[in-house]
Amino acid sequence: MDLIQFFGRFHVLVLHLPIGILLMAAVLELYALFFNKQRTKTLQTIWLWGALSACGAALLGYLLSLGGGYNADAVFVHKAFAFAVIGCAFICWFYFCLLSRISSKFAPFITTILCFGQLFLLFSTGHYGANMTHGSTYLFDYAPDPVRKLAGLEAHPTPREKVTDLAQAHVYLDLIGPVLEQKCVACHNDDKSKGKLNLTRLDSLFKGGQSGPAVVAGDLNASELYRRITLDSHDKKFMPAGGKPPLSDIQVKTLAWWIEAGLPQDKLLGELELDDTARSILATQLGLQAAKGSWPLAKTEPLSQTLADELTAAGFVVKQISQDVAYIDLDYSVSRQAFTDQALEVLLKAKDHVAWLNLANSQVSDPQLAALSQLTHLIKLRLEKNPITSQGINHLAGLDQLTYLNLYKTKVDDQVFSALQQLPALKNLYLTETLVSEQALTQWQQKNKTSSLQVIAANYDLMGQNNEK
Ligand code: HEC
Numbered sequence: 204m205d206l207i208q209f210f211g212r213f214h215v216l217v218l219h220l221p222i223g224i225l226l227m228a229a230v231l232e233l234y235a236l237f238f239n240k241q242r243t244k245t246l247q248t249i250w251l252w253g254a255l256s257a258c259g260a261a262l263l264g265y266l267l268s269l270g271g272g273y274n275a276d277a278v279f280v281h282k283a284f285a286f287a288v289i290g291c292a293f294i295c296w297f298y299f300c301l302l303s304r305i306s307s308k309f310a311p312f313i314t315t316i317l318c319f320g321q322l323f324l325l326f327s328t329g330h331y332g333a334n335m336t337h338g339s340t341y342l343f344d345y346a347p348d349p350v351r352k353l354a355g356l357e358a359h360p361t362p363r364e365k366v367t368d369l370a371q372a373h374v375y376l377d378l379i380g381p382v383l384e385q386k387c388v389a390c391h392n393d394d395k396s397k398g399k400l401n402l403t404r405l406d407s408l409f410k411g412g413q414s415g416p417a418v419v420a421g422d423l424n425a426s427e428l429y430r431r432i433t434l435d436s437h438d439k440k441f442m443p444a445g446g447k448p449p450l451s452d453i454q455v456k457t458l459a460w461w462i463e464a465g466l467p468q469d470k471l472l473g474e475l476e477l478d479d480t481a482r483s484i485l486a487t488q489l490g491l492q493a494a495k496g497s498w499p500l501a502k503t504e505p506l507s508q509t510l511a512d513e514l515t516a517a518g519f520v521v522k523q524i525s526q527d528v529a530y531i532d533l534d535y536s537v538s539r540q541a542f543t544d545q546a547l548e549v550l551l552k553a554k555d556h557v558a559w560l561n562l563a564n565s566q567v568s569d570p571q572l573a574a575l576s577q578l579t580h581l582i583k584l585r586l587e588k589n590p591i592t593s594q595g596i597n598h599l600a601g602l603d604q605l606t607y608l609n610l611y612k613t614k615v616d617d618q619v620f621s622a623l624q625q626l627p628a629l630k631n632l633y634l635t636e637t638l639v640s641e642q643a644l645t646q647w648q649q650k651n652k653t654s655s656l657q658v659i660a661a662n663y664d665l666m667g668q669n670n671e672k
Contacts, residue, residue, distance in 0.1 A: 272397035273395055285328050288324045383408075582607065587609045587633065617638075
């Protein structure tokens with residue numbers, strides 16, 4: 204079966220040969236006829252090649268169709284036209300071979316009919332084939348409405364307005380439908396229903412596929428759809444198939460919620476009872492609440508190239524943190540120079556963009572730290588191996604996005620904790636080889652027991668556990 208599919212898929216490649224060859228043959232015949240040009244003998248051979256390549260494409264197409272998943276009527280029509288193409292190609296070959304010997308007064312007429320007929324058959328076969336792979340509305344999916352009307356299609360549905368209130372979200376139209384539309388319907392639709400499953404509408408979704416219902420109300424284990432999306436992504440049965448982008452964690456959870464909630468359909472979320480977990484999942488899926496771990500800062504304009512160049516000239520390595528966010532990661536530690544006030548000045552020019560900053564081992568001084576408090580978007584700050592003290596850290600108060608602070612091998616002492624108290628977002632703190640006393644550290648840890656702050660201080664025995672790293 205695998206081998207059949209392997210060859211079958213070459214259909215989409217090979218089918219271009221007969222299209223190209225037969226098109227060329229027909230056009231050249233017509234050209235010779237209408238413009239009274241000498242017709243070359245090679246044309247006979249071209250017709251033969253066209254006919255043979257059409258046979259090859261048809262054979263591969265047959266193998267492809269054995270894999271199933273295509274609408275039976277559509278396959279029938281496509282096959283019928285394909286046979287007509289092959290038939291017509293052989294007739295042309297035969298006829299034009301003869302033509303060079305006999306010549307009758309009907310010859311121009313027959314040539315015209317055969318060539319236009321072949322062109323018509325080629326286009327029709329291609330058209331029905333393409334409909335099967337891309338869906339019958341593929342060509343007009345993005346057409347303006349007047350053009351769609353001409354093609355006999357409905358105008359584009361007006362997009363649903365973005366939900367702003369969880370209670371007003373429609374279970375199918377806002378939550379379930381969009382997920383399936385985005386990740387599944389390319390292979391599970393009216394024209395192409397792989398596994399005999401159509402996911403474009405609720406009734407067909409409930410009907411299920413060749414192995415029965417896709418979803419069972421209240422029962423995740425019995426729901427084939429859920430099983431498929433939660434398999435190991437290397438599993439042959441994993442959905443979406445074909446290495447297509449998998450569902451996000453939140454999308455999977457949304458579908459799981461829907462199944463467990465008994466597959467509500469025509470309901471608004473406000474009409475259902477939701478616990479906090481469900482609320483949080485659905486709000487995230489609807490974009491009403493930021494997902495965990497998502498970028499915490501507001502959108503900003505990208506950094507200008509001139510400023511980026513200036514930063515580089517001042518000794519920073521400048522990197523954009525990700526394609527999606529315009530914030531930057533600056534590294535001065537690689538310059539192996541002392542952090543000068545000139546460098547500081549340039550740094551402050553980019554203060555709206557700096558989210559990560561590495562000033563490790565750069566002889567940063569306490570007064571310079573005072574200036575850093577202007578970098579209000581800082582998330583990550585590396586200050587290890589600098590002669591800075593707790594007084595310097597005091598200046599950082601107010602950096603309320605700062606989640607990572609590295610003070611390894613600095614001169615901070617027990618006073619540092621009052622400064623740290625003013626960094627509400629802090630999650631990772633490095634205090635190894637500082638002047639902090641073990642006692643003060645333990646005390647502070649006790650006080651912050653419930654927070655998610657993680658302290659790395661390898662030379663201390665933290666609360667009985669050795670944090671060596
Ligand atoms: C690239 C094409 C492709 C995409 C995209 C795709 N599927 Fe499939 N799907 C298939 C094929 C092929 C089969 C039949 C082979 C099989 O059962 O694994 C199938 C079968 C299934 C079946 C089993 C049907 C039955 O009754 O046997 C389920 C359930 C399913 N898909 C769900 C999904 C879901 C949910 C998504 C979206 C997350 C999805 N599929 C996306 C190709 C696809």
